[in-house]
Amino acid sequence: MIHLPNLIADLALLLGAAAITTLIFKKLKQPLVLGYLIAGFLVGPYFDLFPTVREEGNIRVWSEIGVIFLLFSLGLEFSFKKLMKVGGAASITALVEVAVMLGLGYATGQLLGWGMMDSIFLGGVLSVSSTTIIIRAFEELGVKGHKFAGLVFGILVVEDLIAIVLLVLLSTLAVSQQFAGTEMLISVVKLVFFLILWFVGGIFFIPTLLKKTKSLMSEETMLVTAIALCLGMVVLATQVGFSPALGAFIMGSILAETTQAEKIEHLVKSVKDLFGAIFFVSVGMLIDPKMLQLYLGPVLLLTVITLVGKTLSTTLGAVISGQPLKTSVQAGMSLAQIGEFSFIIATLGLTLKVTSDFLYPIAVAVSAITTFTTPYLIKMAEPFYGWLDKRIPAGWKSTLARYSTGAQTISQASDWQVVLKGYVINTAVSAVIIIAIGLLSSLYVLPKVEELAGARWSRIITAIGTFLVMMPFLWALAVRRVESAAFSNLYAQNKYKGPLWLLRIARIVLAVFLIGMMLDRIYSFTVAFSVTVVFLTVLIIFSRRLQVFYDRLEARFFTNFNARETAQAAAEKRRNPVLAPWDAHLASFNVRPDWEGVGQTLEELGLREKYGVNIAVIERGERLLPIPPKSERLYPGDRLQVIGTDDQIALFRQYIEQHLPDIRPVKTEVELRRYEVLPGSQVYGKTIRQSGIREQAHSLVVGIERGTERILNPISDMLLEEGDVVWVVGSPKRTAALFRVKGEAQKPAV
Incomplete structure (x- = not known):
């Protein structure tokens, strides 16, 4: 008789159970994640009515692959541009919600008499909502286009990033078994260092690679290449001490900036769905009915804390960020569940053997209950707000309305803020690249060269080669002029000359320190100091050539970074080649309080894309905003000076629900x-x-x-x-x- 490996038999059982349960749950219009969890329970070791998986170790390996592809897909949907676009409201709300739930989780664990690590990991489990479940619920309920949905998606983007940081911090905490401030700080600095390095390096090289090989890329080779890049980053992240999930997420977010992002996301979806199903089924296999019966009280208590705590903390965070009460309540009730990241955090505790066996099944049970309640809470959000609005005192409502309007007022960044931000970004990126080159040279290049050229010459060759590679970035760190226009405006004012010179000197000192530190790993202090002086002289002499070379590097980086948007703009141009006559003119519109565009940014409204009009000036009381940026929000009482053709303005007039525009000269x-x-x-x-x-x-x-x-x-x-x-x-x-x-x-x- 032919022997069939247990792995194949286990997969057949596991996927067969998953297929049957998900079909049933699809028919019942319930989240498929619940079906996967029940399928895992049915084929798991705690349920004897059906056949049981024989080799759980193999299934755990496959479930780890599922985590990798789940995080890779989240990265493909994430992108760093999304993080920059979500704005302060989503960031503040997410931070408030995560902080409150971390505290509630830890406090609850301590009240239940659990250990410190169990309580800490419980806080992490309860702090992050489920992107998968919320998106599925929004699609089924048809509310993706509602105003509060945009805020929820922004919060989820920030929460995903916070969850990645939590995985790193919890891993560090699990190893040290105590709140070691120094170790936590080192972990955060290490994380920031590698995030910058991987992002800059990835955006510089990977889009170029995909562009050069585009003619050779069939769907098959594209899928293989994307998975290879993902797993390569997983290995790299693991080698430097991070979780595989972080590596997968980072590579996904890098590929999200390429022109092939949509194609890769489409190709990877089937792989992600397969391994994701195995992951959720493996989670269900760990559900122990006896354990749940023993800990039924904590399960119910944590379910109530999750539903009430996440609703209140998200609502509070949204109100603090300046969102209207209705939007805040709807966002809060939408995020009242835990999901895939909670499983990953609970799995991390089990893998590192720092949490008790009961925490994992409790997390699964709470997730299952809150997943089931999510669609109903979203439906109840608007009626609940109506009930709440009738019972809030008029004075409170007036105060909240004034605070919301005031909190959303956007002030233009000063020249000093622009310069300071530019210096910080330039210094951080340049320093990270310089340190990375130095470490690579001393740890890997020098030993290899020593084998070939001997100790003496190897040091000279390595030092010269390292400096040549570093030169453009040393120039950017020490010499490059950042934000020239804002810098010139400040330098013309005597009170800013001193601080600006201090910034310049600080950059030069940092560059000298980095050169000396790198050379000190190869030479003695005396030799390193002397060579540093020589290197600085060379840097000054070749400053202009270095500027040209650095500008080329920077141009290539931003070309790759913006390639996706450039390709989309070109495609849009090809779709709409016929232009309207040049009969554009200015027209005035008032923004009414009941207009649906109130509180949204110009980018979110997309007036140029939808109606072909441009906002030339915003009159806000006595304040004038000529050529407003895309991040500018519109408020009741604003007067818009809009430019467009007769047809475009007529179309826009219908959208803004205004009478025929009153065309008159503007103040500016x-x-x-x-x-x-x-x-x-x-x-x-x-x-x-x-x-x-x-x-x-x-x-x-x-x-x-x-x-x-x-x-x-x-x-x-x-x-x-x-x-x-x-x-x-x-x-x-x-x-x-x-x-x-x-x-x-x-x-x-x-």
């Missing part, structure tokens, strides 16, 4: 003009972004005529060529100065 000197690009002008040969039209003239390019071609709403990377007629809305005086040829007075094109 903002007009729609057309200018010709001539050789010798400041904008000639530059892209729209480089031309300074937006930053210096506070104006907006809305169209370009190039021969017989008309380009409406051109992308910012478009090059301005000789003879182009550029349509600009903004200040005519400032704009004309940019198009003026030296010795001539540039006039708008006729």
